[in-house]
Amino acid sequence: MSAVKRFLTTKGLIGIALLGLVLLVAILGPWLVPADFATRMDMRARLSGPTFAHPFGTDQLGRDLFFRVVLGAQTSLTIALAAVITSIVIGLPLGLISGYARGHVDNVLMRLVDTMLAFPALLLALTISAMLGPNLQNTIIAIGIAFTPFLARIVRGEALRVVQMPYVEAARASGTNDVQMIIRHILPNIMPQIIVQATISLAFAILAEAGLSFLGLGTQPPQSSWGLMIQASRDYLDVAPWTALVPGIAVALTVLGLNMFGDVLRDVLDPRAR
Amino acid sequence: MSYFLNRTLSILLTLLLISMITFAVTNILPGDVAMMIMGTQSNPEALAGLRQSLGLNDPIYIQYAHWIGGMLTGNWGNSLIFKVPIATLLLQKATASAIIVVMSMTIALALAVPLGVWSAVHRDKWQDTVSSSAALFGVSLPDFFWGIMLILLFARTLGWFPSSGFSDPGEDFSQSIYHAFLPALALGLGLMAHLTRMTRSTMVGILGQEFIRVSRAKGLSERTVVWRYALSNAIGPVATIAGLQIGYLFGSIIVVETLFSYTGMGWLTYQALLNRDVPLIQASVFVIAAVVMLTNFLVDLFYLLVDPRVRLG
Numbered sequence: 001m002s003a004v005k006r007f008l009t010t011k012g013l014i015g016i017a018l019l020g021l022v023l024l025v026a027i028l029g030p031w032l033v034p035a036d037f038a039t040r041m042d043m044r045a046r047l048s049g050p051t052f053a054h055p056f057g058t059d060q061l062g063r064d065l066f067f068r069v070v071l072g073a074q075t076s077l078t079i080a081l082a083a084v085i086t087s088i089v090i091g092l093p094l095g096l097i098s099g100y101a102r103g104h105v106d107n108v109l110m111r112l113v114d115t116m117l118a119f120p121a122l123l124l125a126l127t128i129s130a131m132l133g134p135n136l137q138n139t140i141i142a143i144g145i146a147f148t149p150f151l152a153r154i155v156r157g158e159a160l161r162v163v164q165m166p167y168v169e170a171a172r173a174s175g176t177n178d179v180q181m182i183i184r185h186i187l188p189n190i191m192p193q194i195i196v197q198a199t200i201s202l203a204f205a206i207l208a209e210a211g212l213s214f215l216g217l218g219t220q221p222p223q224s225s226w227g228l229m230i231q232a233s234r235d236y237l238d239v240a241p242w243t244a245l246v247p248g249i250a251v252a253l254t255v256l257g258l259n260m261f262g263d264v265l266r267d268v269l270d271p272r273a274r
Numbered sequence: 275m276s277y278f279l280n281r282t283l284s285i286l287l288t289l290l291l292i293s294m295i296t297f298a299v300t301n302i303l304p305g306d307v308a309m310m311i312m313g314t315q316s317n318p319e320a321l322a323g324l325r326q327s328l329g330l331n332d333p334i335y336i337q338y339a340h341w342i343g344g345m346l347t348g349n350w351g352n353s354l355i356f357k358v359p360i361a362t363l364l365l366q367k368a369t370a371s372a373i374i375v376v377m378s379m380t381i382a383l384a385l386a387v388p389l390g391v392w393s394a395v396h397r398d399k400w401q402d403t404v405s406s407s408a409a410l411f412g413v414s415l416p417d418f419f420w421g422i423m424l425i426l427l428f429a430r431t432l433g434w435f436p437s438s439g440f441s442d443p444g445e446d447f448s449q450s451i452y453h454a455f456l457p458a459l460a461l462g463l464g465l466m467a468h469l470t471r472m473t474r475s476t477m478v479g480i481l482g483q484e485f486i487r488v489s490r491a492k493g494l495s496e497r498t499v500v501w502r503y504a505l506s507n508a509i510g511p512v513a514t515i516a517g518l519q520i521g522y523l524f525g526s527i528i529v530v531e532t533l534f535s536y537t538g539m540g541w542l543t544y545q546a547l548l549n550r551d552v553p554l555i556q557a558s559v560f561v562i563a564a565v566v567m568l569t570n571f572l573v574d575l576f577y578l579l580v581d582p583r584v585r586l587g
Contacts, residue, residue: 119292
């Protein structure tokens, strides 16, 4: 069965559809919806339920939840994507060097990574964000650093596996140097696992951003993100539960899409894990 | 015996590294502890004096040595916001968190193991689709969203459980369980979804092995094959994964305890972070990481006991 065919399962299709929808909203949203739509207050319709004028209802300041969710999508996705890229930029070289060099270098680096893994990712991210001062850029740094040890561990394990392959032996015999070896022979062969891990990390990063913002140590107002919307809804749960439901469902659908996509991607790219 | 000696040394080394990372992370931005104690309007000379007496002008490694020395000798200092000794504070809050951690782990395992096994046995049939989809949906929801839904349903609508607060188990045990139930359930549901997925994939792997086919060929009932032979082989890996989730759980309690105003370790850590109470942040981050590390060590030990194939090496 070809890779494309294996991807076209029900799960894969739902995953692609969900991701496509979220990406479309995140990319086109800010083009189609003027930025002030998310902050415009309709004082006569505060905490209004879904109506014709406000299909998703409004929040405590009478701001339209549909527009806020649409415009928050870009913030949430940008932070998650940048955080995952940060973790790859730090974790990939770390894992590659560890797995390729083996011996003492590997021992020291992995001891450090394992110790980092004892810190719950969310706790680490919260602490870094609180110490640096919460804002958009520091949220990215905080989540990126917190996710680095997971990525470094996986890259190291894969590099260790690939290093023992006959083709690496052959390349070494023909005089390939270390840098060429890593870039030409090791990296391309561990790429599938890195892509799978990045997809899963992206799902966790969305959840982490929501968690950080929910606690007030992530994205700060007046920027709008899904986590911030849920935080703001806490005081109005009794009278307006939809203020929590709307952003909550947005987070859930995005993460669900990423998880489904990641699951199928793993089945296709990494048949051993089936 | 040399195994335990090795492990003990390894644990001590890891604790040392944990303390260094904790100290490094909390010193990234030198927040002025002296200013926090005296307030922003204080006299610059008094501020400089306090800085000197707190050792804030010393090089970073001296400051670290002071801190770790204090931690080792039991002198953990006072919290800047609560104005009480940190060690007492942590001990008291840790009990509250232990209650919900144990409860949520129990809820998660009790539901996830049968569901994961059931799913694996009916692999690719409707039962599997239903339970796998539910689990996938479960891992996609943020913990605080579970929490908010539970508050809406059980506290606001049905009025069965309180939506916030903590009750001391020393005074009234049943009251404390009553208050811990919703936060524990909020944590447990997310955890259950993760564990169901892990149990399922572990069981799928085991059910495909030779000894299962042999057991079936011998004429053993399906129930014995699945629940005794297959499951006893899955316990080790599942316990390991459950143990690794302790780290995830300790991240989540910060959010969930804050949401439910449940005054445990997570809530305390959050208050410390919010108010930049640096000594309290350092102590609680260190304690949480140490607890996670030690739990993982105990899980390794458990694996060793239940699975004779894992030899001490």
